[in-house]
Amino acid sequence: MKTNQLSVARLVRCAVIAAVYVVLCLALAPFSYGAVQVRIAEALCLLPVFGAEYIVGVTLGCFLANLLGSTVIDVVFGTLATLLACLVTYKLRNVRVKGLAIPASLPPVVFNMLIVGAFEITFFFSDTAPTAALAAFNAVAVGIGEIISCTIVGVALVKLVESNEGLKRIFTEK
Numbered sequence: 001m002k003t004n005q006l007s008v009a010r011l012v013r014c015a016v017i018a019a020v021y022v023v024l025c026l027a028l029a030p031f032s033y034g035a036v037q038v039r040i041a042e043a044l045c046l047l048p049v050f051g052a053e054y055i056v057g058v059t060l061g062c063f064l065a066n067l068l069g070s071t072v073i074d075v076v077f078g079t080l081a082t083l084l085a086c087l088v089t090y091k092l093r094n095v096r097v098k099g100l101a102i103p104a105s106l107p108p109v110v111f112n113m114l115i116v117g118a119f120e121i122t123f124f125f126s127d128t129a130p131t132a133a134l135a136a137f138n139a140v141a142v143g144i145g146e147i148i149s150c151t152i153v154g155v156a157l158v159k160l161v162e163s164n165e166g167l168k169r170i171f172t173e174k
Contacts, residue, residue: 013171014057017044021061026069033070038145041065045082045108046154048090049101050161050171055086073124074116081115082108101158102151109146117142 024041025032032039041061047054062082066075088107095103117139122130126138161167 009173010051010053013051014053014060017047017054017057018061018064020044021058022065022068025061025065029069032065033074036141036145038148040149040153042082042108042112042146042149043154043157045085045089045150046101046104046158047171048086049093049104049158051173052090055083055090058086059083071124073120077115077120078112081111084115085111099159100155102155104158105151105155108150108154109143112146113139113143 021041021044024044025039028040031037032041044054044058044061047058059079059082063075063079066078070078085108088111089104092104092107093101095101097103118135121138121142122135126134128134161171
């Protein structure tokens with residue numbers, strides 16, 4: 001019976017995180033979409049530090065947020081970037097720098113810089129012919145937003161959960 005309860009708890013956390021991701025993106029839409037964005041919902045990409053179920057929840061949330069607020073191209077490439085970021089973040093879940101989950105915050109920054117910035121925006125949403133300089137500019141623009149969302153807000157979120165027993169019980173099986 002306990003295994004079923006854990007499975008239900010994981011499923012509920014997955015669904016809640018997907019919903020929170022969508023709500024944050026849509027509520028903060030002017031900041032969540034476009035070439036220059038600070039998608040605060042991306043801070044949730046660090047939640048795989050607490051369990052694999054968050055990979056599904058965050059990816060599903062990104063897929064739905066892009067489906068409702070962006071383009072089909074972003075549904076495909078933005079969701080792919082988030083999935084890859086969450087998978088690598090999960091692999092880095094136990095790595096800390098001075099007690100902070102900074103290494104786990106880097107996959108969302110890198111994957112979004114490359115896939116969304118350098119590729120998606122450059123090739124599908126630019127008014128000019130794609131160039132290496134344009135790709136680099138778009139990658140940096142997306143990367144800055146991701147650093148704010150993931151490396152600053154996301155790392156703070158992980159630290160908050162890890163340092164609060166009540167939140168730790170909500171976000172983990174421990």
